[in-house]
Amino acid sequence: MRVLRTSPVRVLGEGDSAAVHALLDADPVGNVFVSSRLRAAGLNPGRLGGELWGYVEHGSITALCYAGANLVPVNAGPDAVRHFAGHARWQGRRCSSIVGPVAAVTDLWQRLGPYWGPARVIRTRQPVLEAEQIPAAVVPDPLVRRVRMSELGILLPACVAMFTEEVGVPPDSGDGGALYRARVEELVRMGRAFARIEDGRVVFKAEVGAATPHVCQVQGVWVHPDLRGRGHSVAGMAAVVQAARAEIAPRVTLYVNDFNTPARAVYQKVGFREVGEVMSILF
Template sequence: MLRTSSLRVLGERDRDAVHALLDTDPVGNVFVSSRLRGAGLDSGRLGAEVWGYSERGTLTALCYSGANLVPINAGPAAIRQFAEHARWQGRRCSSIVGPVDAVGGLWDRLGPTWGPARAIRAHQPVLELSEPPLVEADPLVRRVRVSELGILVPACVAMFTEEVGVPPDSGDGGSLYRARVEELVRTGRAFARIEDGRVVFKAEIGAVTPYACQVQGVWVHPDLRGSGHSIGGMAAVVRAALADIAPRVTLYVNDYNAPARAAYRRVGFREVGAVRSVLF
């Protein structure tokens, strides 16, 4: 029987086809697109693999396999092959993240051998804003200086631990995580309001392409929540991002986080999709 579909690990020779597929959804694919634009498709440099699923010689779906397992444009047939390959390879990721149906399909097949999951975030709305925010920006939110890294990192660790449920610095004492935060600071993608040596509000832009950027790590000091800092702070981040980083600003949020969702709506974000996360 003629084989009309296949899966293989992609490399640099596939670059044009991969980016053409990623660019069909620049907001939904911003994380993977950013990683590949920065490091290319060579797995040694990327620290991950990109699996391609082709039908009749045409690349139709991708799966990024690194610290996160991320399906892209994957229908049932591609999900079946990605799951078989992932099961054969063994779990190397700390999460599966992507479109709700695709992640659900992967987890249905991988759960019996990879489970149980530590947590499943079944529906996380994806938000986008490409116009100026609807509210005034907090004038005290600015780019973090390298000299303030010691102030910012503890706030980043607190946010990550609160959001994910495990600290990001438990494996190696935090050196890799600190290096990542420092990279964001040095590239002008870490924003905060800092008062008397304390972070009041912070957020980082973790992924950037020519078409979109993704905000991550939004956090307000626990003693100051409910005071509106996230609204003015996000407005400041959006203004800076639209001015000199990317023409669209995106993020995703837990559906049960009503205060955050309300704050983002006030800033002007609109819902454009949803993802699901399976955390290990």
């Protein structure tokens, strides 16, 4: 591990927990994904399923980089990004995406692209939205509810369809879908998968993919293709926001592709407003 001994980057462990969470809590919306993962699994790489790298300046951890299925920089300025990129190059690509603040991800990709590229998709700007007040004219769909474990077989095909539409490749192309199914099952078991299901078919669905006591992040919003244009997305999202605020976290967020005009219109109708932006590199 010579690289770690001669670099300000080191792999963090449980002894760093207080400093890590203080850094993450400084931006609870922007850091909700990493904070949620660490709250659920801790900092031990064996349980985390990845590593958390810390950038140390004058004895203090000033930036982080989550290195798991995603590579996610946190509070990383140019010096931290340079060192994180060097360590990532040394380790080799193990992630399926790089996601995070636009400036940091742009810098990371400029440094890693010649070695890890080409990327399959680059999404240069994805607005981060937070739900404010649901307009009085929007009535939450009373038929949107938590998905039951017995309905996993109904929900999973809808999740696969949504993922494929969004990312461009099916989530079960590598291992037959075992890991993806396990993740969907986990969200159902945790009460963070919501749907309107009629006659054995998903009409609308969304999941809360990340959550802390302060903030949660919605993902996987999808309406059955045969039923689009009927208002299910607006009423369904209002129901998810209402339930999430009451039972998961008081602040509800998500991020969306800037070119997805229909989705952005839906979120605006439900009361979401832009509070930041991220960038994604997909492999």
